[in-house]
Amino acid sequence: MTTKSLLAACTIALLSLGTACAQGVQEQPQPAQQEPAAPNDHRGQMIQRLNQRFSEADVNGDGMLSREEAAAKMPGVAAHFDQLDVDHKGYLTKRDVLQGMRKLAADRKAERMQE
Numbered sequence: 001m002t003t004k005s006l007l008a009a010c011t012i013a014l015l016s017l018g019t020a021c022a023q024g025v026q027e028q029p030q031p032a033q034q035e036p037a038a039p040n041d042h043r044g045q046m047i048q049r050l051n052q053r054f055s056e057a058d059v060n061g062d063g064m065l066s067r068e069e070a071a072a073k074m075p076g077v078a079a080h081f082d083q084l085d086v087d088h089k090g091y092l093t094k095r096d097v098l099q100g101m102r103k104l105a106a107d108r109k110a111e112r113m114q115e
Contacts, residue, residue, distance in 0.1 A: 050094065050097070050098075051094075053073070053074065054074075054094050054097070056073055057069050057070060057072065057073035057074045057077075059072075059073075063093065063094075064091035064092065064093055065077070065091060065092040065093075066090070066091050067081050067090070067091075070092060077092065077097060080100070083100070084096050084097060084099075084100045086099075
């Protein structure tokens with residue numbers, strides 16, 4: 001799979017999360033430690049949405065998404081599990097997902113600059 005197709009699929013899968021939340025999220029926050037979002041704070045809202053979706057997918061609450069958990073609740077992430085699991089750990093953390101989002105944002109910016 002090419003980088004462009006991976007990036008396009010991640011864009012679709014993670015569109016609701018936005019790329020602005022790519023900084024400042026803890027890798028494995030406990031439910032009580034999730035970053036609150038101010039009502040008009042777009043970045044905070046994206047972080048809150050990521051925390052929510054990740055927590056919903058992480059059914060055993062270990063702070064890591066197995067391939068099966070991702071497939072059940074985050075199919076776009078599951079479709080690119082191996083590309084996102086760059087360390088080949090067999091699971092994804094929020095950090096892994098966010099790093100994929102950062103790469104997507106950087107690659108899209110580079111593409112726009114080349115046009």
